[in-house]
Amino acid sequence: QSALTQPASVSGSPGQPITISCTGSSSDIGAYKYVSWYQWKPGKAPKLLIYDVNKRPSGVSNRFSGSKSGNTASLTISGLQAEDEANYFCSSYTDSNTFVFATGTEVTVL
Amino acid sequence: QVQLLQSGAEVKRPGASVKVSCKASGYSISGYYIHWIRQAPGQGLEWMGWINPDSRITNYAQKFQGWVTMTRDLSISTVYMELSGLKSDDTAVYYCARLNGAFDMWGQGTRITVSS
Numbered sequence: 001q002s003a004l005t006q007p008a009s010v011s012g013s014p015g016q017p018i019t020i021s022c023t024g025s026s027s028d029i030g031a032y033k034y035v036s037w038y039q040w041k042p043g044k045a046p047k048l049l050i051y052d053v054n055k056r057p058s059g060v061s062n063r064f065s066g067s068k069s070g071n072t073a074s075l076t077i078s079g080l081q082a083e084d085e086a087n088y089f090c091s092s093y094t095d096s097n098t099f100v101f102a103t104g105t106e107v108t109v110l
Numbered sequence: 111q112v113q114l115l116q117s118g119a120e121v122k123r124p125g126a127s128v129k130v131s132c133k134a135s136g137y138s139i140s141g142y143y144i145h146w147i148r149q150a151p152g153q154g155l156e157w158m159g160w161i162n163p164d165s166r167i168t169n170y171a172q173k174f175q176g177w178v179t180m181t182r183d184l185s186i187s188t189v190y191m192e193l194s195g196l197k198s199d200d201t202a203v204y205y206c207a208r209l210n211g212a213f214d215m216w217g218q219g220t221r222i223t224v225s226s
Contacts, residue, residue: 003154046207048212100157103155104154
């Protein structure tokens with residue numbers, strides 16, 4: 001099972017929106033709604049931001065939103081804030097009854 | 111406090127085995143599958159498999175079949191991941207994570223270093 005693909009880095013100014021893409025295949029992202037997104041800061045455990053493509057867990061800011069089109073999922077952060085600087089990675093369930101992850105995207109707030 | 115607490119870092123020789131524990135607190139460990147995921151230095155996350163603590167049923171990634179074993183001890187709310195025949199490229203941080211729709215809770219990670 002190949003890893004999902006994300007851009008290595010994305011940057012934006014405070015208040016601007018950014019979008020991170022996550023590309024998979026018809027065996028994972030394209031086949032299921034089970035796409036999730038995580039925020040990972042140094043020294044901390046990953047934090048779940050989005051599950052089932054576009055659902056937010058309780059307590060997660062509504063500045064974070066998710067979507068999917070074909071084999072690509074996307075995470076949008078609207079109104080970028082300094083605290084959003086982190087690594088973001090996606091995950092998907094696959095048709096092999098396994099899970100696959102992306103290597104992650106470093107978000108920098110300029 | 112709802113959390114997963116993992117055992118500490120270990121250094122192992124090639125060919126040895128390692129057993130990492132993941133203790134659940136603040137919720138019933140029987141209620142959710144626990145997955146194991148690892149990250150080698152400079153690499154992305156790699157899914158290893160899961161255990162259903164209630165039934166003991168496991169599902170391992172094909173790559174790890176035959177050399178990973180996931181078990182549990184409900185009496186102490188703990189699941190274990192044992193990896194045998196360690197090689198240098200098994201050097202990684204190993205994480206347990208609870209599946210609740212998605213991986214909504216992660217352990218702090220256990221660094222395993224394989225070195226002669």
